[in-house]
Amino acid sequence: MIAALAGFALVFLLAVLRVPLSFAMGGVGLVGIGLTRGWEPALASTAQVVYETGFAYTLSVIPLFILMGNFVARAGLAQELFAAAYAFIGHRRGGLAHATVAACAGFGAICGSSIATAATMGKVAYPSMKELGYSDTLSMGVIAAGGTLGIMIPPSTIMVIYGIITETNIGKLFAAGVIPGLASAALMMAGIAWITARDPAHAPAGPRSSWPERWKALRGIWGVLVLVIVVLGGIYGGIFTATEGAGIGAAGAFLFAVARRRLTLAQLAEVLVESARTTAMLFTLLIAATLFANFVNFTSMPGDLKALITTSGLSPPMIVVAMMVIYVILGTVMEELTMVLLTIPLFFPIVTALGYDPVWFGVLIVMVVQIGLISPPVGMNMFVLNALLPGVGLGAIYRGCWPFVFVLVLMLGLLIAFPSLSLWLPSLMR
Amino acid sequence: QTVLTVSSWVPPTHALSVAQKEWCDLVEKNAAGKVRCNVLPRAVANPPGTYDAVKNGLADVSFTVHGYTPGRFVLTQMAEFPFLGDQSEPISVAFNRVAMKHPQFLQEHQGVHVLAFFTHGPGIVFNTKRPVTKLEDLQGLKWRVGGGMVNEIAKALGMNVTLKPAPDSYELLSGGVMDGTLFPAESIESFKIDKLIKYATTFPGGLYNTSFVFMMNQATYDKLDPAAKKAVDAASGEVAARIMGRNWDKVDRRAYALMQANNVQVTKADAKFVADVKARTAPLEQRWFDDAKAKGLPNADKVLAEFRSEIAKASK
Amino acid sequence: MALTFFDVGGRKLLDNSIPGSLELTELLMVVVIFAALPLVSLRGEHVLFDSFDTYLPPRVLRLQKAVIDLLIAVALLSLAVLMWKTAGEFAATGETTAQLKIPKAPFLYGMAVLCGLAGVVHLRLIARPPAALAEGEGVAL
Ligand code: NA
Ligand code: NA
Numbered sequence: 001m002i003a004a005l006a007g008f009a010l011v012f013l014l015a016v017l018r019v020p021l022s023f024a025m026g027g028v029g030l031v032g033i034g035l036t037r038g039w040e041p042a043l044a045s046t047a048q049v050v051y052e053t054g055f056a057y058t059l060s061v062i063p064l065f066i067l068m069g070n071f072v073a074r075a076g077l078a079q080e081l082f083a084a085a086y087a088f089i090g091h092r093r094g095g096l097a098h099a100t101v102a103a104c105a106g107f108g109a110i111c112g113s114s115i116a117t118a119a120t121m122g123k124v125a126y127p128s129m130k131e132l133g134y135s136d137t138l139s140m141g142v143i144a145a146g147g148t149l150g151i152m153i154p155p156s157t158i159m160v161i162y163g164i165i166t167e168t169n170i171g172k173l174f175a176a177g178v179i180p181g182l183a184s185a186a187l188m189m190a191g192i193a194w195i196t197a198r199d200p201a202h203a204p205a206g207p208r209s210s211w212p213e214r215w216k217a218l219r220g221i222w223g224v225l226v227l228v229i230v231v232l233g234g235i236y237g238g239i240f241t242a243t244e245g246a247g248i249g250a251a252g253a254f255l256f257a258v259a260r261r262r263l264t265l266a267q268l269a270e271v272l273v274e275s276a277r278t279t280a281m282l283f284t285l286l287i288a289a290t291l292f293a294n295f296v297n298f299t300s301m302p303g304d305l306k307a308l309i310t311t312s313g314l315s316p317p318m319i320v321v322a323m324m325v326i327y328v329i330l331g332t333v334m335e336e337l338t339m340v341l342l343t344i345p346l347f348f349p350i351v352t353a354l355g356y357d358p359v360w361f362g363v364l365i366v367m368v369v370q371i372g373l374i375s376p377p378v379g380m381n382m383f384v385l386n387a388l389l390p391g392v393g394l395g396a397i398y399r400g401c402w403p404f405v406f407v408l409v410l411m412l413g414l415l416i417a418f419p420s421l422s423l424w425l426p427s428l429m430r
Numbered sequence: 431q432t433v434l435t436v437s438s439w440v441p442p443t444h445a446l447s448v449a450q451k452e453w454c455d456l457v458e459k460n461a462a463g464k465v466r467c468n469v470l471p472r473a474v475a476n477p478p479g480t481y482d483a484v485k486n487g488l489a490d491v492s493f494t495v496h497g498y499t500p501g502r503f504v505l506t507q508m509a510e511f512p513f514l515g516d517q518s519e520p521i522s523v524a525f526n527r528v529a530m531k532h533p534q535f536l537q538e539h540q541g542v543h544v545l546a547f548f549t550h551g552p553g554i555v556f557n558t559k560r561p562v563t564k565l566e567d568l569q570g571l572k573w574r575v576g577g578g579m580v581n582e583i584a585k586a587l588g589m590n591v592t593l594k595p596a597p598d599s600y601e602l603l604s605g606g607v608m609d610g611t612l613f614p615a616e617s618i619e620s621f622k623i624d625k626l627i628k629y630a631t632t633f634p635g636g637l638y639n640t641s642f643v644f645m646m647n648q649a650t651y652d653k654l655d656p657a658a659k660k661a662v663d664a665a666s667g668e669v670a671a672r673i674m675g676r677n678w679d680k681v682d683r684r685a686y687a688l689m690q691a692n693n694v695q696v697t698k699a700d701a702k703f704v705a706d707v708k709a710r711t712a713p714l715e716q717r718w719f720d721d722a723k724a725k726g727l728p729n730a731d732k733v734l735a736e737f738r739s740e741i742a743k744a745s746k
Numbered sequence: 747m748a749l750t751f752f753d754v755g756g757r758k759l760l761d762n763s764i765p766g767s768l769e770l771t772e773l774l775m776v777v778v779i780f781a782a783l784p785l786v787s788l789r790g791e792h793v794l795f796d797s798f799d800t801y802l803p804p805r806v807l808r809l810q811k812a813v814i815d816l817l818i819a820v821a822l823l824s825l826a827v828l829m830w831k832t833a834g835e836f837a838a839t840g841e842t843t844a845q846l847k848i849p850k851a852p853f854l855y856g857m858a859v860l861c862g863l864a865g866v867v868h869l870r871l872i873a874r875p876p877a878a879l880a881e882g883e884g885v886a887l
Contacts, residue, residue: 015794017810017814018794018799018810018811018814019794019814019817019818020792020793020794020814020818021792021793021794022792022793023792023817023818023821026821027821033488037435037487037488038487040486040487041486041487041488043828044482044485044486044487044488044832045474045475045483045486045488046825046828047828047829047831047832048475048479048482048483048486048488048832050825050829050857051776051829051832051850051853051854051857052475052476052478052479054775054776054779054780054857055772055773055775055776055850056476056772056775060771060772060775063775063778063779113887114887115887151887157887158887169601171601243771247771273782273785276778276779276781276782276785277782277785277786277789277791278791279778279779279782280778280779280780280781280782280783280785280786281786281791281792281793283779284783284786284792285793293472294474294488297470297471297472297474298435298470302471302472303471335793336887337793337887338793349471369887373887380887497844499839499841500841500842500843500844500847501839501840501841501842501847501849502839502840502841577844578844581844581845593844593845
């Protein structure tokens with residue numbers, strides 16, 4: 001137990017000292033295995049983890065979904081989604097904000113990244129909101145929060161990462177995210193309605209679109225529909241596996257980008273290299289997390305923790321609630337991927353030992369990541385918008401995000417209280 | 431007291447984990463408590479990496495499938511040919527006897543101390559679509575197979591196969607990506623496909639088999655004091671092969687009962703079907719003789735014959 | 747490099763069951779990931795905790811970054827040596843992929859070289875002042 005705790009403490013210390021997380025976790029894991037099992041096994045197993053992570057077929061789902069997201073972002077599919085949503089509800093009070101959330105949900109169904117969703121919608125929706133006289137606070141809050149739908153609505157990179165490190169079925173995780181994702185979108189819209197009702201100055205109404213305009217806009221989203229139906233329908237309809245679905249999705253998104261002449265050769269190269277870099281960065285993290293988990297496996301910690309929990313007298317739901325409180329607090333200041341990779345080896349065995357479904361816990365993890373991404377002061381969705389729209393200050397973004405942090409915390413509570421929200425759809429897969 | 435770090439890449443309730451635990455208990459008893467096993471909560475490596483994990487000392491004791499590291503093991507493919515036997519225990523005992531007798535087999539396992547060679551039960555053809563009663567039926571469906579000789583057998587039979595790890599079976603079959611899979615009876619339970627399977631075709635002696643090795647890190651073994659070494663040796667070889675085989679047969683029987691409960695239609699391959707398979711797979715034996723010769727086992731044909739007669743002896 | 751990677755996606759669209767497409771994907775993954783590793787290092791895209799950066803005097807920050815870059819360089823170069831040795835073992839045992847029988851050793855040698863290259867990148871980064879994280883589309887969440 002002490003050895004493992006010392007390991008965790010050391011990783012935290014190194015991370016705070018600005019050592020990249022992958023090197024901190026990998027280094028501590030290596031030294032830990034060296035001390036508990038000997039140096040020769042430690043070195044040999046490091047080499048083994050490195051090449052086996054590289055050769056693992058199931059992991060190829062990650063670069064393919066990243067590639068798909070990047071192509072989709074170039075193909076201009078986001079504009080069409082937004083235009084369609086705008087045509088229908090743009091004339092209502094706060095309608096543009098509602099339209100943004102709806103477009104984010106739609107875009108989330110083809111893109112597995114929260115940050116990419118926020119960045120793409122930031123480029124697409126913000127100019128329209130600005131033009132109509134929406135407040136920066138509301139616009140930023142809506143786009144940052146809507147962006148997080150990208151990781152709850154499948155496909156989702158964080159679900160893939162969770163699935164890989166906990167050996168949970170990725171297809172089931174994807175299915176589990178659908179209802180929570182749509183429910184989050186609905187709650188966000190409720191939040192927008194509440195904000196705009198209290199202070200209408202945030203969101204003036206826009207001009208009404210005519211019905212012919214609406215139908216025209218609706219026809220524009222066929223590209224998104226095709227991709228969603230092909231990829232997710234293919235995965236659940238049993239035509240191909242999640243990995244193959246990711247490959248086909250990437251190919252489809254590529255074809256859209258090419259067909260719309262949104263892709264020059266130079267841009268293509270850029271997208272490919274960018275996706276490869278993201279993948280490499282993620283893989284160093286996965287390799288390091290595996291090494292660290294291997295070290296924890298050799299210590300008495302898993303057994304000791306189980307004993308501690310069973311004697312603590314806390315009821316299982318209270319333990320989960322306590323974990324989620326820790327996550328939400330950590331999420332305000334920590335980079336979310338770091339948070340998840342560091343805590344999963346600690347929390348996951350406890351949760352499964354309590355008899356909870358790993359898929360349910362996975363959805364809770366995605367939810368706390370969503371919250372962390374928009375909870376000030378540290379959150380990538382906010383930083384991305386700040387970098388993308390230099391005219392908008394971080395302060396306005398922070399103020400805009402707070403209401404949506406509360407919305408998502410409410411959603412987290414609902415997911416804990418009603419596990420069937422996440423587990424009903426995957427239960428149909430059996 | 432010596433503590434052996436033991437790893438298993440299947441769940442603790444799986445026959446292999448149970449058998450490994452039984453071996454541990456036997457060693458502990460033999461050594462009067464001087465040797466103890468510490469079974470890790472999680473596997474130290476994925477299945478293909480387990481051989482190296484034991485070789486490198488990450489775990490002291492574990493088991494692996496030879497076919498998971500293609501190209502490394504040639505001689506052990508002997509235990510994967512069709513029609514070897516109907517039960518795991520006699521095949522495992524015979525495999526262990528023959529392989530331990532010819533030093534070339536151990537030479538393929540440099541860096542680990544082999545505790546036992548063993549196999550699973552007879553390989554069966556499972557599918558979700560229709561009864562498979564002849565060669566053409568095999569050729570008309572899409573199959574998942576693991577690596578090793580079973581892949582060669584499937585190719586020789588003209589089957590449309592994809593190599594995928596066993597745990598992917600549920601996803602592949604439930605979604606209809608694949609129509610069937612080649613498994614021993616036990617696996618339909620441990621990989622939870624028992625509710626999906628509609629048809630099974632059995633062959634006398636099995637369509638294929640899979641060779642396993644149960645092993646200890648060489649340095650760990652060398653460092654054991656004489657009493658501990660004696661305790662380990664007394665539990666190894668044929669004793670360990672029997673433990674593995676017996677546990678496997680037990681779950682195979684349970685799986686047959688499960689098939690009955692789920693109304694799986696079981697077909698026994700008829701004489702014509704068996705003869706067709708034999709004719710198609712015979713060249714594989716010749717190819718193995720050549721490969722084995724290249725790996726330093728000159729009289730491979732005699733070794734295979736010896737193996738078959740040992741199985742017959744052990745089956746009595 | 748990455749073009750071929752996409753090729754796999756494209757071919758899957760046309761025919762789901764190309765024999766060995768799974769293995770090709772695996773091998774290409776190795777190539778893509780390790781080839782991109784030096785680029786990740788070069789652009790400083792490794793996930794790190796930089797929230798305290800604004801509170802540190804620039805000189806301290808610069809020293810801290812130099813020390814960490816040196817440590818990472820040492821780690822990556824050692825890893826390169828380790829992978830090179832492992833590649834030698836693969837060459838000796840002759841391990842191949844299951845279906846296409848492609849030897850794995852050359853890929854491991856490649857991993858070793860590219861790890862080493864990433865290490866060299868960090869050596870060169872020691873002299874460079876810390877830049878803001880390259881935030882934007884490349885990030886994973
Ligand atoms: Na998504
Ligand atoms: Na945050």
